[in-house]
Amino acid sequence: MxxxxxRVLQPYKYGFxxxxxxxxxxxxxxxxxxxLISQKKGEPAFLLEWRxxxxxxxxxxxxxxxxxxxxxxxxxxxxxxxxxxxxxxxxESLSDVDPKLLDTFERLGIPLAEQxxxxxxxxxxxxxxxxxxxxFREELSKYGIIFCSFxxxxxxxxALVERWLGTVVPYTDNFxxxxxxxxxxxxxxxxxxxxxxxxxxxxxxxRINAKSTGQFERTLIVADxxxxxxxxxxxxxxxxxxxxxxxxxxxxIALDDATIKxxxxxxxxxxxxxxxGGIYNFVTKRGKxxxxxxxxxxxxxxxxxxxxxKYPGCILQGDNSIGEFYSVAVTNNRQQADTxxxxxxxxxxxxxxxxxxxxxxxHGQNTYRGLVKILKGAEGARNYSQCDSMLIGDxxxxxxxxxxxxxxxxxxxxxxxxxxxxxxxxxxxCKQRGLSAEDAVSMIVNGFCKEVFKELPMEFxxxxxxxxxxxxxxxxx
Amino acid sequence: xxxPLLEITDLHATAEGKEILRGVTLxxxxxxxxxxxxxxxxxxxxxxxVLAGHPAYTVTQGTVxxxxxxLLAMKPEERARAGAFLAFQYPVAIRGITNAYFLRSAxxxxxxxxxxxxxxxxxxxxxxETKLKAIGWDxxxxxxxxxxxxxxxxxxxxxILQLAVLEPRLAILDETDSGLDIDALKTVAEAVNKLRxxxxxxxxxxxxxxxxxxxxxxxVHVLADGRIVKSGGKALALELEEKGYDWLRxxxxxx
Numbered sequence: 139m140x141x142x143x144x145r146v147l148q149p150y151k152y153g154f155x156x157x158x159x160x161x162x163x164x165x166x167x168x169x170x171x172x173x174l175i176s177q178k179k180g181e182p183a184f185l186l187e188w189r190x191x192x193x194x195x196x197x198x199x200x201x202x203x204x205x206x207x208x209x210x211x212x213x214x215x216x217x218x219x220x221x222x223x224x225x226x227x228x229x230e231s232l233s234d235v236d237p238k239l240l241d242t243f244e245r246l247g248i249p250l251a252e253q254x255x256x257x258x259x260x261x262x263x264x265x266x267x268x269x270x271x272x273x274f275r276e277e278l279s280k281y282g283i284i285f286c287s288f289x290x291x292x293x294x295x296x297a298l299v300e301r302w303l304g305t306v307v308p309y310t311d312n313f314x315x316x317x318x319x320x321x322x323x324x325x326x327x328x329x330x331x332x333x334x335x336x337x338x339x340x341x342x343x344x345r346i347n348a349k350s351t352g353q354f355e356r357t358l359i360v361a362d363x364x365x366x367x368x369x370x371x372x373x374x375x376x377x378x379x380x381x382x383x384x385x386x387x388x389x390x391i392a393l394d395d396a397t398i399k400x401x402x403x404x405x406x407x408x409x410x411x412x413x414x415g416g417i418y419n420f421v422t423k424r425g426k427x428x429x430x431x432x433x434x435x436x437x438x439x440x441x442x443x444x445x446x447x448k449y450p451g452c453i454l455q456g457d458n459s460i461g462e463f464y465s466v467a468v469t470n471n472r473q474q475a476d477t478x479x480x481x482x483x484x485x486x487x488x489x490x491x492x493x494x495x496x497x498x499x500x501h502g503q504n505t506y507r508g509l510v511k512i513l514k515g516a517e518g519a520r521n522y523s524q525c526d527s528m529l530i531g532d533x534x535x536x537x538x539x540x541x542x543x544x545x546x547x548x549x550x551x552x553x554x555x556x557x558x559x560x561x562x563x564x565x566x567x568c569k570q571r572g573l574s575a576e577d578a579v580s581m582i583v584n585g586f587c588k589e590v591f592k593e594l595p596m597e598f599x600x601x602x603x604x605x606x607x608x609x610x611x612x613x614x615x
Numbered sequence: 616x617x618x619p620l621l622e623i624t625d626l627h628a629t630a631e632g633k634e635i636l637r638g639v640t641l642x643x644x645x646x647x648x649x650x651x652x653x654x655x656x657x658x659x660x661x662x663x664x665v666l667a668g669h670p671a672y673t674v675t676q677g678t679v680x681x682x683x684x685x686l687l688a689m690k691p692e693e694r695a696r697a698g699a700f701l702a703f704q705y706p707v708a709i710r711g712i713t714n715a716y717f718l719r720s721a722x723x724x725x726x727x728x729x730x731x732x733x734x735x736x737x738x739x740x741x742x743x744e745t746k747l748k749a750i751g752w753d754x755x756x757x758x759x760x761x762x763x764x765x766x767x768x769x770x771x772x773x774x775i776l777q778l779a780v781l782e783p784r785l786a787i788l789d790e791t792d793s794g795l796d797i798d799a800l801k802t803v804a805e806a807v808n809k810l811r812x813x814x815x816x817x818x819x820x821x822x823x824x825x826x827x828x829x830x831x832x833x834x835v836h837v838l839a840d841g842r843i844v845k846s847g848g849k850a851l852a853l854e855l856e857e858k859g860y861d862w863l864r865x866x867x868x869x870x
Contacts, residue, residue, distance in 0.1 A: 558710075562670060567707045570667050571717070571777065572695040572724035581720065585711030585760070 153377030153407060156242045156347050160266070163220035165350065169193060172320055175220050179289050179323075182296050185303075192309035192319035199313045205476040206505040206537055207445050209418065212383060219321045221266040221348035235271055239263075246374060248343045259370070260285055262326045262342040264355060269324045274338055282331040283367075285340050288356055291327035298329055302360050306389040306426045306453070314385040314447075315422035318354045322387065325355035330365040330396075339595050344373040344386075346406070346417070352383040359389070361396035363429065368399040368595055374442070377407050379415045381444060386421045394429030394456065399437070401594055402450075406442035411500070413472030416444025423450035424480075427459035427488075435462035436479065437593040444473060449507065451480030454488035454516075461490040464590040469502025469534070478508035478539075483516040483549070492523040495587050498534035505537040512549040519549045527557040528586050530579075558586075618683065620645045620816050621666075621785055626677035627841075628665045635661045637841035638677070645784070648817040650827055650852060653838035654860040659820045660704055662838065663789040666818075667701040668694055681785065695721075696728035700783030702774035704790040709761040714773065715743065717761045718780050725781065746779050750806040767794035775806050786810070787818045792826035804829030824856035839863055 163174055172193055176186040201212070223239055235250075243250055243263050250263055250271050260274035262285065269287030278285050284295060292299050309319035326342040346353045361367050373384075384406060390398050400423075409416025419442075425434035436450040446469075452461025463479035481490035496504040504527065512519045527536035536557055544551065560582055568578035584591070621643040628636040635658045643649050653659050665672045666679065668691035679686040681699060689697065709717065715736075722742075723733040734742065747754055752772075762770050771791050778786055788807070792800055807830050811817070819830055827835070827849065835851040836843045837860070844863050845851065 561707075564707050564709065566667075566669055566691060567703065568709075569691040570695050570701050570703075571721035571781065572692055572728070573720060574692055574724070577720065577724070581712055581717070582709055585709055588711035 152246060152374035152405065154245065156238055158236065158238050158347070159224040160348050161220075161222045161224045162218050162348060162351070165218050166215045167193075167217070167219060167321065171219055175321060175323060178220065179292065181292055184296075184300055185292060188304065188309060189320050192316050193321075195310050196313070196316040196320055199316060201313050205447055205507070206503070206539075207447065207474040207476050209381075209445055209474075212381075212418065214317075216350065217383060218348070218351040219354070220323055221351040222268040223265060239265055240271075242345065242347070243343065246343065246345065248372075259339045259341050262287055262340075264324050264326075264342060264344045266346060266348050266351060266353065269326075278336070278338065281334050281337065283334060283336055284327065284329040286327055288322075288325040288327050288358065291358075295327070295329070298360070299327070299358070302358055302389070302391055304389075306391060306424050307387050307422050312422060314420040315387050318356060318385045318387045318422070321352075322354045322356040325357045325386070326359075327357070328359045328367065328369065330361045330367045332362045333364040334362075335365065336367040339368050339370055341370040341372070344371070346373075346382060346384065349378065350380065350382075352385065354384075355386050357386070357388040359398060359400070360391045361393065361398045361432075363393045364395045366397045369401070370595060371400070371402045372405070373403075374405050374407070377410075377415065381409075381416060381418050383418050384421070384443075386423075388421070388423040388450075390425035390434055392425065392427050392429060392432035392434050392459075395431045396429060397433040397435075398425060399435045399595075400425070400450070402436075402438040402440070404438065404440045404442050404446070408442045408473050409444040409471065411471045413444065416473070417442065419443035419446045419448065421448040423448060424453065425451070425461070426453045427456050427461065427485075429459070430456040430485070431458045432456050433460040433462070435460075435464075435593070437464040437590065438466070438477075439590070439594070440465070440467040440475060440477060443475075446473075446475040446477050448477050449480055449509075451482065451509075452490065453482045453484065454490065454519075455484045456488075457485040458487045459485055460488070462593075463490075463492045463494070464593045465494045466497070466587045466590045467495070467504055467506075468497045469499070469504045471500040471502065473500075474503045474505075476505040476507055478506045480509040481511070481521060483510075483512045483519040483521070485516060487518040488516055489520045490522075492521070492525075493589050494523075494525045495590055496525075496527045496536050497530065497583060497586070498527070498536050499530040501533045503535045503537070505539065507539045507541075509541040509543070510551065511543040512546050512551075514545045516546050517548050519546065521549070521551050523551075523553045524589075525553075525555045526586065527555075528583070529557065529559045617644060619643055619680075620682055621686075621818070622678075622680040624678045624680075626662075626665070626679060627675045628661060628672045629675055630661065630672050634675070635672075635841055636665065639838070639841070639843055641836065641843060643785070643816045643818060645816050646813040647834065648811065648819060648830065648832045650832035650835045651818060651820045651838055652822070652824070652835060652852065652855055655822065657838045657860075658841040659822075659838050660789055663701060663704075663787050663818070663820050666694075666699065666787055667691060692724070696725050698784035700778055700781055700786045702771075702778055702786065702788045702791050704793065706762050706770045706774055708763040708765070710763050712761050713758055714761055714776075715740075715757040718743070718757075718777065721777070721781060743780065747776075750775075750779050750809050752776065752806070768796065768799040771795055772799065772803060775803050779806065779810055784814065785816050785818070787820065789820045790822065791819070792821055792823060800826065801829060824852045827852045837863055
């Protein structure tokens with residue numbers, strides 16, 4: 139199996155560090171730190187109040203212990219909650235941005251300069267606690283679409299932020315989401331007005347750079363009636379021996395007849411073979427299909443992080459609304475993932491689809507945890523769930539915890555699950571047709587993930603396949 | 616006569632420490648069809664797997680020359696790229712990958728080895744069409760995932776389809792007839808017959824004589840207890856059909 143494992147155990151390519159002067163708030167967490175963050179961002183009073191309420195609530199909570207993961211204690215007082223590259227003044231345009239930052243993103247494959255921009259994709263680039271630049275803002279504003287950093291949204295569209303913030307993930311939601319509500323620093327904000335189909339893929343790229351910091355970003359997307367938006371999220375971090383905490387919150391709101399497609403390629407530093415270092419990724423992502431006939435679709439490819447704890451879910455409130463969750467989670471070396479989704483059916487004729495692919499290699503532990511809940515009023519609700527696990531080698535593990543709670547007898551539920559192992563026989567079969575071991579593994583893993591990859595926007599599908607060491611050429615689609 | 620394409624000399628091989636092949640010697644020339652027959656457990660499939668380089672088997676003694684080269688020194692993929700093809704007794708499934716994509720990847724791996732340009736999907740589709748026409752099959756397999764959800768017969772047919780597309784110089788058929796009904800057997804045999812060529816050799820491993828009514832061999836060899844105990848023409852197969860294998864066993868014991 140060594141050749142197979144070697145193929146999956148690829149070195150982390152994004153582990154470089156940017157040397158740049160940073161403005162770092164002293165380590166620790168208390169009300170003064172929160173006031174300082176709020177002040178640095180020039181926030182209105184309502185937001186500071188909200189942060190403080192969250193902090194006070196957080197003090198009453200304790201870390202959740204139910205997930206199938208093990209890790210050492212996190213010292214919340216040792217974390218720096220704010221780190222930003224030092225800038226003379228807030229950049230008005232790209233020419234004001236430190237070239238080192240632009241260079242960093244270019245090395246990550248996210249060119250921000252006008253001539254080099256990715257076509258068809260608008261990018262918000264977040265470096266540690268702040269957004270560095272957002273491309274295509276002007277172009278999008280012609281359609282009435284607001285796409286900017288969360289900080290800019292607070293300054294420029296406070297009413298919108300105040301109206302929607304915390305309406306899907308309230309500040310009391312869970313330990314990590316509550317912590318985020320108290321200390322979140324930046325993230326992306328998007329509002330798509332009535333009847334507008336966003337002409338570009340929107341994207342945020344998150345980069346952790348500074349030492350001993352945590353990243354706590356918050357993303358809020360509102361799709362007004364009849365609108366459509368597709369949003370992509372990517373992330374990476376330098377290789378460090380210490381663990382770093384990432385606790386993000388994403389809230390999506392889809393009004394009548396609106397569709398939001400949210401894709402993630404999570405590639406935080408996973409730690410080394412012995413499990414030293416790596417990001418602790420505790421993330422709360424939830425979408426609310428508030429309106430009738432609305433749709434929220436989550437697609438995630440989770441390859442990074444030492445620990446992944448996330449359950450992007452959908453609250454299907456509007457009648458005929460649709461929730462989807464397509465996931466590929468890879469755990470290698472000592473990585474642990476406990477991930478899945480929650481589909482809460484409230485409205486009539488609501489439908490949800492769950493397709494989860496877990497790949498475990500090395501000593502990786504991969505857990506699918508999903509909840510499908512059909513409430514009393516959800517006449518005619520339907521769910522289809524499929525959970526497939528693939529094992530590479532004999533030291534890894536795959537676990538599945540599907541929870542189903544049905545309170546309306548008209549519901550139709552389907553659940554399928556499988557576990558398979560890449561075997562010598564499969565590899566040998568491919569070799570006997572002339573393929574190398576590497577190509578054979580790529581092909582087998584790629585085929586296994588196909589149902590998820592085909593949900594990704596084109597620009598991301600390629601990146602996802604490369605991440606899994608897959609050369610593809612048209613086998614997806 | 617030209618040098619043999621495949622020359623096996625005194626081949627011994629073990630699996631999990633147990634000796635299964637105990638001195639196989641066999642010469643196969645281009646253009647010939649050799650049938651390897653024998654009772655269950657005689658080492659027929661092991662011979663096929665060892666020639667293809669399956670990692671579960673260890674060669675402990677003997678040599679195999681293929682086209683003048685040391686076959687045993689080559690990796691499985693190198694053997695395949697050099698034109699040695701094994702039609703598997705139990706073909707494996709590859710989920711999510713279509714037959715067409717799989718075949719194109721295989722053809723391109725071989726072409727790359729030959730220093731030829733890779734084929735794009737359009738060029739390849741044309742070549743596929745020609746190949747399918749040559750064996751008289753339609754394209755209904757191409758868009759299905761490799762062997763996924765295939766019946767036993769479909770899997771065997773799919774092996775022959777791959778053979779037709781990859782155009783090997785040496786084709787080893789490992790119990791291709793097992794699990795086939797008579798109609799499927801005829802279809803597969805007809806396709807194989809169309810693929811017979813002066814520059815291609817076949818080694819057909821089978822338990823039953825039945826297949827050899829349709830794929831008529833030039834030579835028949837009987838394998839028992841890891842050795843070839845009798846060789847002859849196609850008439851030998853009929854004799855085996857009539858008498859079974861037991862009458863050969865004492866001979867195996869003496870040799």
